Amino acid sequence: MNAKQPVIKRIGLFAKVADPETGAVMARIVELLRAANCDILAAKNAASLLPGSTSRPAAEIAASVDLAIVVGGDGSLLAAARALKWAPVPLVGINRGRIGFLADVRSEALHEELEPILRGDYTLERRSMLRVQVGTDTTAQFALNDVVIKGSDGSRMIEIETRVDGARFSRTRGDGLIVSTPTGSTAYALSSGGPIIAPGLDAFAIVPVSPHSLGERPVVIPAGRVISLHPLIEDDARAEATLDGQISIELTPRDTVRVSRAEPELLLVHPPGYEYFATLREKLGWGGRAPEC
Amino acid sequence: MNAKQPVIKRIGLFAKVADPETGAVMARIVELLRAANCDILAAKNAASLLPGSTSRPAAEIAASVDLAIVVGGDGSLLAAARALKWAPVPLVGINRGRIGFLADVRSEALHEELEPILRGDYTLERRSMLRVQVGTDTTAQFALNDVVIKGSDGSRMIEIETRVDGARFSRTRGDGLIVSTPTGSTAYALSSGGPIIAPGLDAFAIVPVSPHSLGERPVVIPAGRVISLHPLIEDDARAEATLDGQISIELTPRDTVRVSRAEPELLLVHPPGYEYFATLREKLGWGGRAPEC
Amino acid sequence: MNAKQPVIKRIGLFAKVADPETGAVMARIVELLRAANCDILAAKNAASLLPGSTSRPAAEIAASVDLAIVVGGDGSLLAAARALKWAPVPLVGINRGRIGFLADVRSEALHEELEPILRGDYTLERRSMLRVQVGTDTTAQFALNDVVIKGSDGSRMIEIETRVDGARFSRTRGDGLIVSTPTGSTAYALSSGGPIIAPGLDAFAIVPVSPHSLGERPVVIPAGRVISLHPLIEDDARAEATLDGQISIELTPRDTVRVSRAEPELLLVHPPGYEYFATLREKLGWGGRAPEC
Amino acid sequence: MNAKQPVIKRIGLFAKVADPETGAVMARIVELLRAANCDILAAKNAASLLPGSTSRPAAEIAASVDLAIVVGGDGSLLAAARALKWAPVPLVGINRGRIGFLADVRSEALHEELEPILRGDYTLERRSMLRVQVGTDTTAQFALNDVVIKGSDGSRMIEIETRVDGARFSRTRGDGLIVSTPTGSTAYALSSGGPIIAPGLDAFAIVPVSPHSLGERPVVIPAGRVISLHPLIEDDARAEATLDGQISIELTPRDTVRVSRAEPELLLVHPPGYEYFATLREKLGWGGRAPEC
Helix, strand or coil: CCCCCCCCCCCEEEEECHHHHHHHHHHHHHHHHHHHCCCCEHHHHHHHHHCCCCCCCCHHHHHHHHHHEEEEEEEHHHHHHCCCCCCCCCCEEEEEECCCCCCCEHHHHHHHHHHHCCCCCHHHHHHHHEEEEEECCCCCCEECCEEEEEEECCCCCCCEEHHHHHHHEEEEEEEEEECCCHHHCCHHHHHCCCCCCCCCEEEEEEEECCCCCCCCCEEEEECCEEEEEEECCCCCCCCCEEECEEEEECCCCCEEEEEECCCCCCCEECCCCHHHHHHHHHHHHCCCCCCCC | CCCCCCCCCCCEEEEECCCCHHHHHHHHHHHHHHHHEEEEEEEEEHHHHCCCCECCCHHHHHHCCCCCEEEECHHHHHHHHHHHCCCCCEEEEECCCCCCCCCEEEHHHHHHHCCHHHHCCCEEEEEECCCECCCCCCCEEEEEEEEEECCCCCCCCEEEEEEEEEEEEEEECCCEEEEECCCCHCHHHHHHCCEEEEECCCEEEEEEECCCCCCCCEEEEEEEEEEEEEECCCCCCEEEEEEEECCCECCCCCCCCEEECCCCEEEEEECCCCCCHHHHHHHHCCCCCCCCC | CCCCCCCCCCEEECCCCCCHHHHHHHHHHHHHHHHHCCCCEEEEEHHHHCCCCHHHHHHHHHCCCCEEEHHHHHHHHHHHHHHCCCCCCCCEEEEECCCCCCCCCCHHHHHHHHHHHHCCCCEEECCEEEEEECCCCCEEEEEECCCEEECCCCCCCEEEEEEEEEEEEEEEECCCEEEEEEEECCCCCCCCCEECCCCCEEEEEEEEECCCCCCCEEEEEECCCCCCEEEECCCCCCEEECCCCEEEHHHHCCCEEEECCCCCCEEECCCCCHHHHHHHHHCCCCHHHHHHC | CCCCCCCCEEEEEEECCCCHHHHHHHHHHHHHHHHCEEEEEEEEHHHHHCCCCEEHHHHHHHHHHEEEEEEEEHHHHHHHHHCCCCCCCCCEEEEECCCCCCEEEEEEHHHHHHHHHHCCCEEEEEEEEEEEEEEEEEEECCCCCCCEEECCCCCEEEEEEEEECCCCEEEECEEEEEEEECHHHHHHHHHHHCCCCCCCCEEEEEEEECCCCCCCCCCEECCCCCEEEECCCCCCCCCCEECCCCEEEECCCCCCCCECCCCCCCCECCCCCCHHHHHHHHHCCCCEEEEEC
């Protein structure tokens, strides 16, 4: 996986927000890319930070680049992947301050961590995604982290009936229910008591949020299954399916949300020497509470 | 506490909903009350279940009865207390099926459990409540279980700054924050990982809901403190304070929610022989997962 | 999986304890087996409950039967599998009272649930097991549920260094560490906050027990990995590896415990109509805390 | 509480271990104490680090000093309090590296944090303790953090019957049971899922360790109650009561452990400006997982 990968020549650039510090990081990245003779296609936010550059549509970037570089954290990387319509473009995230679970090149270490990537010295990781289909809608949406079902009125308990491959699984009452990928297992699902799932495991977790029954617990199932979630709400009530915390879809009492493994996988680029568990240790403070002396 | 209490002559009657089974229970209760020479004042829902009876305003009931009987579960008892504007009227709940934490007279055992109460053979328990004041509003609201702060858009993380007696306590990011009484400790707070607090303890719990940081944990503090909760939201965003899951108050970024111990306490009537821990054992299935044989 | 399976003619019989009630169940089973023209080989405990029968060694039973019937709960089924030295003999458990996760034929329903099995109408399920090797010992032990590492002095915190395929995974301080199969995920690991893992998923969970650091969380990894557990204890201290709560192995500071997927899988026989999630719902009281009315 | 306290003239000195770094800290403390004209009585470990000094018995120190200074972490402070037989001597802990929950003067800040204390500028805090009595033994032991009941064979489940003021409370099966003070609520009880209890609250927590039943949850009760813990073990089995992780008492099946509030309280000295919640925030990494950018 860490063997030499194809050399990278054509780069898409994404940025989180137009604040001055992001601009400074962006300028250093552009300098480094030009020194490596890369072509640069800047998406809207990124272009606004690069004096004299022109913004390119995401569709054009998706169709033509070897790598998309995102300046920002995990949320920005997610947003860029969504803007690229989950096209099979390798993505790398440049993070200021602490590294993210996904965006793990440090802006202070561009020379050590980004340059090798351009020369083909990187780890390419495939992350499985969720395919989400609501009611009779035949178009599908995608999520890298999770799908969350909640009541539209956040302060009220909701009841959800869940089936796995058509067989009855559970009937949960509580704040809601999360279906999470391994990638999403360190995001919202973790806050709700779900386990961490190694990205190499082909599995999804079903995690209840503040369940009424103390016997309700997170369940990990093979990713090949179809999970159907049906909100049991009054005729005039509404529920919501939220994808990656970014897209919300309104649900009526007649809607069922079908979640399955997506065909495309997300292609994540990591700097050489990447280890998933090392990121876990750093992000979660494993060994955190210091030894009493 | 279980010594002979004053005999009860004047009764307020509350009911949950106008379904036929509640009507049947109600009829048996009325028969029993008449046999005991009690006067009956029926609130709206209850009157609708009693042919030929007239509905009385809650304020009149609050001012004149010795006891309010609620046919329904914990939620109905809460609603009746709210309708009575938390007047110091002793309340007893008659539950069909499983008993509740608050409503613990079984409709199948009226003779054994309700009759003694009318004769003054009962346990009177005082439950502390929360006084909730929002922003510059000088009127206060009350809650028996909990006050919950969440974002108005339930799918989004919210950040809340909490102070205790003016001193910085925490800054939580997650789904929200619960301030719970001992009574509320077996309700929503329990689903969110909070501890059970014995009703006799003069304490409140601050319980984060799906907190982003794994180090955030429920904290139990003396009830005499003033807890201030300030949602850190964008200028155009809104948050919500929800009381007992029944009343919602919209919060702007300038609003602070001040929570303290309420002056009045709720007066709960239990049948003779009441033990709080016995209810816990029954409701939570302590000793639940059966011994493997 | 639920299609017609080979007809069963030769039966091994195991029992938990020689109490009168088990004897009565045993007598009914024997009657039913004889009516079906089955040969019966009774292991020691079972023979002691069957007047006039002779006990057979477990090795002979392992080598010759089509099915082993265990009268008792999950623990008895585990003990029988261990006595059979994990030979590939299909096992079925007959439980008095509540069904177990593994032993799910009810002694009150032998006619409906055991008879069909003898005719070949059953579900055969393969459960993955752990292969456990300690220090330089070349012989391996097996576990169906879990391997638990703890200090020998149960009241003291222990520190354990864990590696996965040789790479550093974690350094945990606390009561101990569990490596659990999907089968074990509903046993001790569940009590320690681990997730439920569907038996069809080829994965193991690493679950810390009362970890000192709040950031330590259960992790689910692919079953194909080798997990090495090394207790970081003083020179004169001892730790313990416990398999399925039944076998304990003493560990010195120089010992490493290597855990991997076992070659043989356990063959479990379920009555027709078996559904894993239905067992979960019954055993864990999903939908447990009753709806408040 | 933070008002001027009596000036301190006579000091007891305790140390954790005789390592060179502790010696260096100790030398700086002694210099500072001499400059302040304090008399110094060094306990055994401390004397071994002070060339030319004589060791004094703990009993003599307990009877005569105004303040005991402990160089080490929370565990060392606990050990010193135990050596002093819980005499009402104010204690302060000097910690190298991260501060502890109890020992919160930093060795790098002796001038700012220890000197003011000697002048009477400090916060004196009273921490409630547990009185523990086993079986018919009339002598009592004390614990500042917790009493833990476990089976002597750490790998086996134990069943414990708990009563509160004589009334049945629970029957727990699992690894064991913790009774914790507010002080102990950030120690072992926290690792086992217990809540944090503010030190000002007169309450104890009963926290099950890896309970078999998912409905078993931590319970907080008023400190004035008597908690009786009875291990339900076989005639020839043994259990253990462990106090503060330091003292173990063997229990037979006939023994009951009675836990109540201790008469003496521990007197803790904190540097000026001490805030309990600030320590929590630092120790538990509140606000730990960094904001995603």
